[in-house]
Amino acid sequence: MNMFFKSPIDVEILLDGEESRKHVDVPITTGSANSLRKESLPLIEDGESLKGIVTLRVREGKRVEHLGVKISVVGSIDMQKVGGVTPSSASKGSSASSNASNYSATDSKKRQVDQFLYLSYDLCPPGELQHSQSFPFTFKDLAKMYESYKGKNVDVSYYIKVTVTRKSTDISKVKRFWVYLYNDISKTPSNLTTTKTGTRKIINEFSDSGKDNNDKPKETNSASETNENNNEQSKDTVASKENGVVPKPVKLDIGIDNCLHIEFEYVKSQYTLKDVIVGRIYFLLTRLRVKYMELSLITRESSGVKQNSVIIDTTSIRFEIMDGSPVKGETIPIRLFLGGYDLTPNMSCNYFTVKNYLSLVIIDEDGRRYFKQSEIVLYRTR
Amino acid sequence: MLVLAISDAHIPSRAIDIPSKFKKLLSIPDKISHVALLGNSTQSPEFLNFLQTVSPNISIVRGEFDKSSIIIDTHESNGGSGNYEEKNIPLVAVIKEGDFRIGCCNGYTVVPKSDPLSLLALARQLDVDIMLWGGTHNVEAYTLEEKFFVNPGSCTGAFSADWPILNDSISNNITDIETNKKDSATESDDITQSEDGSEQLENNKPDTKDEEQEQEDKNATLEEESLNEEDISISEVEISGSNVPSFCLLDIQGSTCTLYIYMFIDGEVKVDKVVYKKPTDE
Amino acid sequence: MSYSESVEQAISNIKQQTVLMQRSLNNRKLMDALKFTSAMLTELRNPRLQPKQYYELYIQIFDSLTILSAYLVENHSNGHHLADLYELVQYAGNVVPRLYLMITVGTSYLKIPESPREEILKDMIEMCRGVQNPIRGLFLRYYLSQRTKQLLLPGDDKDAIEFNSQFIITNFIEMNKLWVRLQHQGQLRERDQRTKERKELQILVGSQLVRLSQVVDDNLELYKVEILPILLEQIVQCRDVVCQEYLYDVICQVFPDEFHLKTLDSLLDTSLQLNTEVSVTKIILTLINRLNGYIERIQQNNENKETNGDESKSENVPKDTFERFWKHLLKLNEERPDLSVQELSGIILSIMNLSLTWYPNNIENLDQLFDLVSQKCKDFGEEKIDDSESFMVDLLTAQNLEIVKDFSVYYFNLITQCGSFQTLLSLQSSQSQMEVLTTIINSFLDRIMSVNLKQTEDHNESPLLIISKTQLERFLAILEPMITLKNTIKGNDEGDETIKREFTLSRYQEKLAKICHFLIQRLDKSVFKTIESEIELLLMIKNAFHKGGKNIRYTYPAIIANFWRMIRKCSIYKKRIIKKETYYDNLMKQIFKYISRCISDMFNNCGNSSMDIIYKLNLQNAALADQLSLVDISYDFFSEAFGVFEESLSDSKTQFQALIYMAQTLQKTRSLYKENYYNSLIVRTTLHGSKLLKKQDQCRAVYVCSHLWWATEISSIGEEEGETTDFFREGKRVLECLQRSLRAADSRMDNVESCELMVEILNVCLYYFVHGDEQNTHVGVSYINGLIELIKNNLKSLRLEEEQRLSEIDATNKDSNDGTLGQTYNKNQYVMGLDGTYIKLGNVNNSSSANTDFMIKDMKINDMIQVPIMHFNRTCEYILNQRDIDNRFKTVVL
Structure with a gap:
């Protein structure tokens, strides 16, 4: 006008x-x-x-x-x-x-x-x-x-x-x-740790959007990763937040009964935006015919009133880390340079939060996806 | 046209095989058109198979140690063992080659054995120009009454139960023949070719002759001192009583027959040549 | 980014991207170039490619990446630091292109002098784990290996070598895992397809070991302690047949053979831990081939040194190599009782090869080996051995072992020194035994025929000499199955089949007969000095052959021939060693007794078909004995021959020929005149002749017998016609015979044959006519003229008799066929043979004689008439010719 x-x-x-x-x-x-x-x-x-x-x-x-x-x-x-x-x-x-x-x-x-x-x-x-x-x-x-x-x-x-x-x-x-806003390394946000009890709990809870968990119909082959279900799941992971103080490597031991059992580890749970995510995945059991495995960085923005918060996930990075099906005993290295991506550091206020999750996704030959998200903290340094 | 005259192999009863040099000589396929097997060579299927490769065209006559029939594996040369045929072996056979009629017999039914006149009578009876015979294990070749007589000897040099040809007599084949000619009191025609051949044969002899004599000399000196068997060396020829391994090839071109005599002496093959021409009717 | 649908598209895409990449590089636009590179690398993600197709793409991409790498190295110092690029390329979202890029950059970086080589290498190999797909992973790692080829840590120091070998081993291990894993991918029913693919890919894995061997070089210690154990562990752990067989082979091939020698135990022990489906034979064979290569080289070196006069002592051959294999073999046999005889024999054959190469003179080793197989065969029982025939034959004959240069020597040693060889052979099926024995015998015979015996004897180096009775016993034991081989056919079978069996049987027996000559020839004269000792051994052979029962009809003639040879030797010794004359006489008598024994064995065992042979053997013995003046013995043999003739020769044709042969033999005897032996024998012969069944046979036999009263010269004993005066000649008897013969001819009902016989008699008469005057021969001109007259008359009446019929035939022929009659009268068409058979001769050149039974079926009567006529004409011609030489012939009236 x-x-x-x-x-x-x-x-x-x-x-x-x-x-x-x-x-x-x-x-x-x-x-x-x-x-x-x-x-x-x-x-x-x-x-x-x-x-x-x-x-x-x-x-x-x-x-x-x-x-x-x-x-x-x-x-x-x-x-x-x-x-x-x-x-x-x-x-x-x-x-x-x-x-x-x-x-x-x-x-x-x-x-x-x-x-x-x-x-x-x-x-x-x-x-x-x-x-x-x-x-x-x-x-x-x-x-x-x-x-x-x-x-x-x-x-x-x-x-x-x-x-x-x-x-x-x-x-x-x-x-x-x-x-x-810059954070010093010494003054890292301390909102995430994975306690030992946490680790135990999530064994056998590896998310499978395709088949197992929570009475979901078996034939669903949804490739969506923005589902509530997942959100609820991950609550457990983050339930114990605020407890720990010292940043520890993220170590998870997860699996699906008699089908898949992996251990994975990210060296840290907190990364600067120019950091490199380094880790490894150790296959203890694989009966799946894995097609490939990727690591995604998911930025989750949740906003609004607590009860009715709007949660929007954005996949900021998709990064294939493995091609083909490993056998028992294989260790797959993870290395993801973050510096090249435009990422959002974690944020939190009364009105909204921005959180970052690493999602490890395994896709089998039939296109089913199995994934596990674990929260990481991204922060900006000078 | 080549006709192979071969006799008295006595394999396996008296010999293992013909000398391998002979084998090599004969192992040229399609060269020899006819084989005349003059007896005592049918006990070894292996040997017969070998001859089959020399020429499939074989005329066999019976020697005293041949059975009256033989079994031939007709497919042996093709690697298969299919048809077995039983064939009668006759006493005599006649081959026609070029202008010649060639009679074959082992001669064990010719009495007196190897007698030129008897053989001549047989040649007459069979109406042949060339008479091949065997049984004596000694090479002979001569012309009598315008007919050509050839004994190829034993191709293996097998043991002969005939009177052993002792000492100097080995070299006297040809002179024997000449004596025979005289004895028969028939005046043989001048057959120059034959005599040429004889000379050649004789020329070849000295080697063996000398050796024999040397040996003999040696033995003679030894005789005085030693009484042990081991000190006396006996040549194979002395034991077998036969001549050396030998066979004959007849190269027939029209009315000319060139005879090649192959002998195996001291590990070497020696060849002699005799030419025989069929006399014209005039 | 996605990959192309087809290989062709992929190739063209790669080409296109390569062009774009190069253009970008030319414009110094590295980022673009990387983008295009990435695009082409995407083709390598295609999961639908066959190994061969993948390889095709890989090759292209490899070349393209080489271009990129060269650019990167060049531009490192002006703008694009490779350390940065190394990180940069890792942003690629897909793992396969990312790693290819990373390796390309990483290896380019390695070329820069100050680069942190170790870290880069470690990092690259670690990151390669991201590709777990077998085919893609294998190629990626192969790419890593190819790219790092010249770029591992420099220097020859221990650390560098260790690091480098570790690097390659790591890569190898991972590749191997991937390769093995490929087997288990996809559908179960595609397993064979997988195996095929794996074989196509095996070279990628094997290449790592080649690289390793280059890095290790001659560092035995490193290999032994740090490398081989790891490799073997990998091989054992993967439990995969294809892998284990292949890698074992590669290890054997790529590392130096002296390494294998030094690590033999662990190599062998490991082979025990492999998958049971792995062909242990193959593995051991490979190993042994390598070790044999080693020994051959050493030997060559040694020879060179010797020829160079090099004093430094030639390298020693380890003495326990066989022992080590032997122990391994025992262990294997113990741990793997399931191992089939076939497999075991394969292994043993390999170990034999080893033993023969390393310790050519050690027969004991072979003995041990054969013993083991025998044991195994016994354990498995007979029914299983049948399946294993061909390999057992291989094992026993060792025909495939190249190391055996002279099989005759090899077999000779086996037979004479290796007892378990015989044991093992005896456990085989009859067919295998025959096969093996034939091979063995042939080797001996070939050798003895090809080597000039005289030469070897002169040089005193002929190895095939039997030096003891035990050795001969062993030979005979080996041969026993062949000796006792039975013609199992019973009467029910087809005649043809029987003939065939008989034929095969006779072939084996032929071998035996030949081997008999071989054995006797190979007696070591320095051990068996006397004839007596030779006789003893020949008797051993005879006794062994005796077990053959009926088969002796094939083998005994050979024995007898060897006895004859001994007799002749005795006769020669007798002449030379005058003092021992009686000794040799007795010895000869003894030998004749052995021969007699042989003949009667044949008589008792062989049945009718051999009677003719037995008869003739008797006659030859008689002749020999006569020559040696062993009168009684000669007479005995003649008597034996008569016995056989009278009792056992029934066929008239055989009888006729046998009798003629008897006459021939007798005619040449000289010592029988004493005691009237000769006379009684020739009378008996003539009598038999006159009693023959057929008239024509009688006729011929009798005129042949006439020669028994007319001895002729034997030049080899110095007789000469005209010189020698004491020939046994009784012309009167000769004439009697001829007359008798003529009577028989005359009484022959068939006119044609009757005439022919007369012409034959005429020829015999001419023989005597030539030989001497009438007062000696009693065959005079008048007799001959009479005979000619008779023949002429007979021929005339024969013509008359047949004329009628002939003219009839002529008429019909003329009617139907004008004027072509002449051709039917081919005078040369038929002649009569020695025994009265008609011989037909074809008109065509070269057609062989057809000689059949007494009557040729299609023979025409006019043809038959021609036979005596032409024979008579020829005889007349002869007489005419003789007139030129001998005046007496002029008195013969034609």
Whole structure:
């Protein structure tokens, strides 16, 4: 709409040293069509002061009266479905609008559920702008609670907003930026361990979407991995979270009666985003005719009210680690470089969590899939 | 056309086999068109099979140690053992080859044995130009009354129960024949070819002759001192009483017959040649 | 990314991607190049490819990757550090392309001097575990092996070699596992297909051992302690037949033979632990072949050294190699009682090969081996041995062993020194025994015929000499089954079949007869110095042959011939060693007694068919004895012959010929004149002749007997016609015979034959006419003229008699066939043989004589008439010719 009206004032927000600043490519979505186009946003780190200059340009020979110019920095969580409602297009792309003139910085489909950051001050008192004028601004040592995130149902976005208040419509300009939070290795999130009891429990519970578990009909050959069933299963795995303190390797011993029995091990449960996942799978028993085995990294975003949370799994990496059918006693190495992928570190807040799971999937000759997910923590380091 | 005259093998009763050099000589297929087997050679199926490979065209006459019939495995040469045939062996046989009629007999029913006149009478009876006979184990070849007489001897040099030919007499085959000619009191025609052949035969003899005599000399000296058997060496020829292994090939071209005599002496094969021409009717 | 549907598509895709990759490389766009490479590698994921097809693709891809590798090495220092690339290529989502890329980059990196070789190698081999599919895994690892060929750790130090060998072994172990696993993939019914595929792939696995042997080089210690045990463990553990057989073979082939010698025990022990389906024979055979190669090389070296005059002592041959195999064999036999005789004999044959190569003169070893097989045969019982005939024959004859250069020597040693050889042979079926014995005998006979005996004797090196009675006994024991072989056919069978059996039987007996000559010839003269000792051994042979029952009719003549030879030797000794004359006379008499014994054995055992032979043997003995002036013995043999003639020769044809032969023999005797022996014998002969069944036989026999009163010269004893005066000649008796003969001819009812007989008698008359004056021969001109007259008359009447019939025939012929009659009168068509058979002669050249029974069926009467006429004409011609030489002939009236 506003495209048809030429704004009397041109607002430009420029961060200090923006040109040389690191940028992050974020996919953008125009309309409903998914696009691979990317938007490059400047990257601001946690605690970093936000400094820059706002330039207001008036058209030649024009005077613009205003009731004051205000600058604010906003951090918000937007959500498409808050919960309770069956998501109809939850998986569809949802993107923050890039339109600077829009009041809301987020996708129209996503509504803000929380504004965890709002700082604001006046750049200039009410008056009249006769010619272009620049105002430096500073938000000193700005603390950022969350990392920027662009998920399926949830976004975490940050932006600077300059509003020229007028009697008529306000003129505002939004400049989005991206935030990374870094963790030190010493200060790793401590939300996941697998206790020994945990290990014991899950023997013989290796998920088989195709045949065994939980009275599922045998002939189902669903290849889907986004099922509730699985979610419930994995609750056990993570049930004991928060208990452990020291990061330990992930070791699991799982199997299907008289059919398959494997032991696998990831050297760590927590990885930086540039890390390498190293591990091995040891086959104690195989009566399956395995076609291949792959390792996937699944990013699980769960959002909304606890009882009615929306859970969306995204397979971030699919990585074949074995071809053919091993025999008893074989050990298959795992090595997965994460650095090359665009991954999301684990996140957690009241409104949503992002968790990462490694899923080991065995596909047999008949196309049945057997898998086991185990949670890992991804975190960002400098 | 080559006709092989071979006799008195006495395999296996008196000899193991013919000399392997003979075998090699004869093992050329399709070379020899006819085999005249002159008796005492049918006890060994193996030997008969060998002859079969020399030529399938075999005329057999009966020697004293042949049975009156033989069994021939007619498919032996093809590797199969299929048909066995029993064949009667006659006393005499006549072959026609070129312009010649060739009579074959072992001669054990010719009395006196090997007598030229008797053989001549037989040749007359059979109306043949060449008479092949055997039984004596000694090679002979001569012409009498314009007929050609050939005894190929024993192809194995087998033991002969006849009067042993002792000492110098081995070399006297040919002179024997000449004596015979005189004795028969018939005036033989001048048959130059034959005499040429005789000379050749004689020329070959000295080797053996000398050796024999040397041996004899040696023995003679030993006789004085030693009385032990081991000191006396006896040659094979002395024991067998026969000549050396031998056979004959008759190369017949029209009215000419060239006789090749093969003898196995001291491990070597020696060949002599005699030519016989059929006299024209004029 | 997915792979192509067909091999052809895949190949063209690979080609295309290769072109694209090369173009990208030329433009220095490495990422693109890797992308295309990845695309081509995807073809190697295709699970539907047969090993051969897969190999085809692999080869192409290998070449393409070589291009990439070269680029990577070149550009390492300007832009694309290989360490980074090594990580980069691991992002590939599919494991097979990823690992190919990784190995390509990794091995390129190895070429860079400062690269961390060990880590890269370890990493690559570890990551290869990701491919567990047999075919794809095998090729991947083969790729690893090919790429690392020149790039393992450098240097000859122990650590490097150990690391390298460890690397290869690891790869080998994994490949082997994959290879074995292939067998168990897919449907059960496709097992054979799998086995076939595996054989196609085996070279990939085997190549690892080849690599290993190159790395190990001559490091025996390393091989022995660290490598072989691991390899063997792998082989044992996989429990797979194809694998065990193949790998055992490869180990034997690729590592140096002296290694095998040093590790023989573990190799052998391991072979006991293999799958029971594995052919132990094959394994041992391979091993032995290698060890034999070793020994041959050593021997060659030694020879070279000797010829070079090299003083350094030639290398020693280990003495216990056979022992080790022997122990192994015992163990094997104990642990695997299920092992069939066939398998065991195969192994034993191999070990024999070893023993013969290593210890050519040790017969004891062979004895042990044969003993073991005998034991086994006994354990299994007879019925099972039948199936095993051909291999038993192989074992016993050792025909396939190349090491045996001279089988005659080999067999000779076996027979004379190896008792269990005979034991084993005796356990075989009759057919096998015959086969083996035939082979053995042939080897002896071939040798004795091919080697110039005189030469070997001169050089005193002929090895085939029997040096003791025991040896001869062993020979005879070996031969016994052949001696006693029975013609099992009873009368019920088809005649043809009987003939056939008889024929085969006679072939074996022929061998025996020949071997008898062989044995006698091979007696070591330095041991058996006297004739007496030779006689003793010949008697041993005779006694052995006696067990053959009826078969002696084939074998005894050979014995007798050898006795004859001894007699003649005695006669020669007698002349030379004058002092012992009586000794030799007695010895000869003794031998004649043995011969007599032989003949009567034949008489008692052999039945009617051999009577003719027995008769003639008697006559030959008689002749021999006569020559030696052993008058009584000669007479006895003649009497024996008469006995046989009178009692046992019934067939008229046989009788006739036998009698003629008797006459021939008697005519040549010289010593029987004493005591009137000769006279009584010739009278008896003539009497028998005149009593023959058929008139024509009588006639001929009698005119032949006339010669018994007319001795002729025997030049070899110095007689000469005209010189010698004491010939036994009684012309009167000669004439009597001829007259008697003529009477018989005259009384022959058949006119044609009657005439022919007269012409024959005329010829005999001419014989005597040539020989001398009438007062001696009593056959004079008048007698001859009379005979000619008689013949002429007879012929005339014969013509008259037949003319009628002939003209009738002529008429019919003329009617039907104008003027072609002349051809029916071919005067040469028939002649009469010695015994009165008609001999027909074909017109065509080269057609052989057809000689049948007394009457040729299609013979025409006019043909028959021609026979005496032509014979008479020829006789007349002879007489005419003689006139030129001998005036007396002019008195003969024609």
